[in-house]
Amino acid sequence: MADPHHVPTLDGFDVFTVRLYRLGLCISAVGLALLAASLLVSESSQDGLCWVLVFVGAALSAANMHLYDKRIRWVIGASGWVGGALLLLAPHVPAAWSPWVFYAGAGFVFVVLSGFALKEQFCFKIAFLRLVPLVLATSLIPLLAEERTVAGMMLVMASVMYGLLAVAKLRMPLHFDIGNKGAYQI
Numbered sequence: 396m397a398d399p400h401h402v403p404t405l406d407g408f409d410v411f412t413v414r415l416y417r418l419g420l421c422i423s424a425v426g427l428a429l430l431a432a433s434l435l436v437s438e439s440s441q442d443g444l445c446w447v448l449v450f451v452g453a454a455l456s457a458a459n460m461h462l463y464d465k466r467i468r469w470v471i472g473a474s475g476w477v478g479g480a481l482l483l484l485a486p487h488v489p490a491a492w493s494p495w496v497f498y499a500g501a502g503f504v505f506v507v508l509s510g511f512a513l514k515e516q517f518c519f520k521i522a523f524l525r526l527v528p529l530v531l532a533t534s535l536i537p538l539l540a541e542e543r544t545v546a547g548m549m550l551v552m553a554s555v556m557y558g559l560l561a562v563a564k565l566r567m568p569l570h571f572d573i574g575n576k577g578a579y580q581i
Contacts, residue, residue, distance in 0.1 A: 402570050403570055403573050403574065405569060405570055405573060409569075409573055410569055412459040412461070413459070413461070413569045413572040413573065414569070415455055415456075415458070415459040416455070416456050416459040416460060416461070416572060417561070417564045417565060417572075418452075418455060419451075419452045419453065419454070419455030419456030419457070419458075419459065420452065420456055420511065420557070420560060420561040420564055421452070421561045421565070422448055422451055422452030422455060423448075423449055423452030423453055423456065423508055423557055423561075424452070424554055424557040424558040424560070424561045425448060425452070425558075426445055426446070426447075426448030426449035426450075426451070426452050427449055427508075427550055427553050427554035427557055428551075428554035428555075428558065429444075429445045429448060430442055430445035430446065430448075430449060430550055430554075431547045431548075431550035431551040431553075431554050432547070433445050433547075434543045434544070434546050434547030434550060435543070435544060435547035435548070435551075446482065446501065449501075449504060449508075450478065450479060450482060450504050453475055453478070453504050453507040453508055454475055454479065454507075456507070456511055457471055457472050457475040457507050458472075460472075460511070460514075461572050461573055461574070462514065463574070467510070467514075470506075470510065471506070471507055471510040471511070474503045474504075474506040474507050474510070475503070475504065475507045477500075477503045478500045478501070478502070478503030478504035478505075478506070478507065479500070479504070480500070481496050481497070481499050481500025481503060482497060482500035482501065482504070483500075484496055484500070485497035485500060494539060495539070498535055498538055498539045501535065501538070502532070502535050505528075505531035505532060505534075505535070508527065508531060508553075508557065509527055509528035509531055509532070511560075512524040512525075512527035512528065512556070512557070512560060513525070513527075513528065515560055515563075515564070518571075519563070519567070519571070521559075521560065521563060523556055523559070524556065524560060526552075526556060527553060527556050527557065527560075530549055530552050530553045530556070531553050533549060534546050534549035534550055534553065537549065
């Protein structure tokens with residue numbers, strides 16, 4: 396995690412990866428908003444394109460995260476891989492198991508998004524971000540129960556919080572995401 400008081404020299408790769416990380420946050424926020432809208436308006440069962448956007452945003456951020464602690468980096472990255480694998484596996488399992496596998500994958504993707512919300516809350520004291528993990532985790536219950544309106548409302552809250560996070564990150568100088576390179580655990 397970054398130290399906003401330390402101003403490192405950023406090379407081109409640093410700038411590129413910070414921008415990709417922030418782009419991933421933006422894509423996730425848009426994906427969550429579209430997913431919420433789809434749940435509230437349409438009758439689609441798993442709202443495929445919206446889930447793809449949420450996953451792509453989470454994966455893009457996970458691939459370009461700058462975290463000092465290697466264990467936290469591993470948990471976030473591994474959750475993204477497990478989530479993606481389960482989302483891809485869901486259509487290929489028996490129909491009775493498919494929703495469980497799909498939403499387990501969604502849960503792992505939500506772990507990634509929650510990890511970034513907590514990271515940003517810890518680094519930059521954006522207080523409402525503590526609620527993101529609770530809202531995302533709790534939204535899985537109505538999603539699995541096919542209570543689309545309840546799930547949609549919860550995901551509206553998550554998308555607003557994540558959208559505010561994305562906007563806050565876009566307004567910060569790029570070096571805030573890097574911090575002291577000497578403090579990273581290899």
